Amino acid sequence: MQCDETHPECKSCLRFRVRCSFKDVPSEACTPGSQTETTPDIATSTSDQGSDNTLDLELMANIFLGPLHDLFRGQEEKGHEFIKEHTALLFSKRYLLHQVLAMSGLHLFSQDRSRLDVYLRSSYHQKEALNLAQPHIGSAAEDHSLAMFLFAGYTASCASAEMVFSQNHEDDNPIDITVHAWGLSRGIVIVSTLNWSYIQSSWAWPIIQQQIDVDLAFESRPKDIPAYSMVRALAFGVQPAEDRQVCLNAIEHTFRAISLLQQCTDQQLWIKLASSWPIEIDARLDGLVTERHPVALVIMAYYACMLNLVSELWWVGAWPQTLLRHIVDALGDEWIEFLQWPMEILTHTQAHTPVGSHPAQSTPSG
Numbered sequence: 001m002q003c004d005e006t007h008p009e010c011k012s013c014l015r016f017r018v019r020c021s022f023k024d025v026p027s028e029a030c031t032p033g034s035q036t037e038t039t040p041d042i043a044t045s046t047s048d049q050g051s052d053n054t055l056d057l058e059l060m061a062n063i064f065l066g067p068l069h070d071l072f073r074g075q076e077e078k079g080h081e082f083i084k085e086h087t088a089l090l091f092s093k094r095y096l097l098h099q100v101l102a103m104s105g106l107h108l109f110s111q112d113r114s115r116l117d118v119y120l121r122s123s124y125h126q127k128e129a130l131n132l133a134q135p136h137i138g139s140a141a142e143d144h145s146l147a148m149f150l151f152a153g154y155t156a157s158c159a160s161a162e163m164v165f166s167q168n169h170e171d172d173n174p175i176d177i178t179v180h181a182w183g184l185s186r187g188i189v190i191v192s193t194l195n196w197s198y199i200q201s202s203w204a205w206p207i208i209q210q211q212i213d214v215d216l217a218f219e220s221r222p223k224d225i226p227a228y229s230m231v232r233a234l235a236f237g238v239q240p241a242e243d244r245q246v247c248l249n250a251i252e253h254t255f256r257a258i259s260l261l262q263q264c265t266d267q268q269l270w271i272k273l274a275s276s277w278p279i280e281i282d283a284r285l286d287g288l289v290t291e292r293h294p295v296a297l298v299i300m301a302y303y304a305c306m307l308n309l310v311s312e313l314w315w316v317g318a319w320p321q322t323l324l325r326h327i328v329d330a331l332g333d334e335w336i337e338f339l340q341w342p343m344e345i346l347t348h349t350q351a352h353t354p355v356g357s358h359p360a361q362s363t364p365s366g
Helices: 011-016 050-065 067-071 076-092 094-111 116-136 142-165 174-185 187-200 205-212 228-235 241-263 267-280 284-290 294-308 319-331 333-349
Strands: none
Touching (some): 050 094, 050 116, 076 142, 094 116, 142 174, 142 187, 142 267, 174 187, 174 284, 174 319, 205 267, 228 241, 228 294, 228 333, 241 267, 241 294, 284 294, 294 319
């Protein structure tokens, strides 16, 4: 839950019926020029209550037991080295530390939806991370290159998790929330473009390269998927030509990912394909989806199908079903022919949770 800066209380706090804690929190800085890395201790910078210190310790411990542990499952030696270097980086770059604690809070909340305390604490850390990172976004400084690369990746994971946690709120349209998350995910492209040579020479490069190349061991066969030819033919009717090419490229990438995921249950591949999809798709697709272009919505339905294949990832969960249900509603019966395959796939894999219903999950309440 991120503060939208509305006073006296932000929309998010009103929605969850909790007291807005951000309005009393002194900002560490308001302008890029006044931002520094010499910030107060995380817990004491906002509260004198011991509960915040305890929560932050819990969030830090969870990082090593949860998200980072999952990332290196079966590769403990590499994981230990990464965590050692990663921890040193966290305490030298406070924005990265705040972002990691924010991600940890969302991970804990995904496991226990009654933990409103960790959800609110995560929101605080997210706000502080963005404030501190602002001066370095778009910077080519070598000292911040790797930290900003990791920051962008963790921010994308948090954006994806927020999609899952907002799915039962009537004022949040899952289609638009997803497009917003796509945009945040592309932040890593800005960082990578400016600092790629620095990142390649860093201690983390072997691990990053392994994640980038994880899909090369598999052969994708998108043409084997029954709906591929039908959806591709649909895109040839899109005008103008630039939008047509955007749709065709998105279809190719989406069906390639589905094909790979149908072949393999390797979690490294899951993470790579789920997180890289928005990055590899032309951002003009976002606009087409926002305008509710029918073909773009059909493509988004197959994106939901792809996500459903990695629904065991903590930041994906039941979101694909929620997204597909709203796409079906937006397109209406005349487009149902093109949605039949993803609907059948999601219904098959979630036999006890039909596409047209809300998953039985709780949301924060005051």
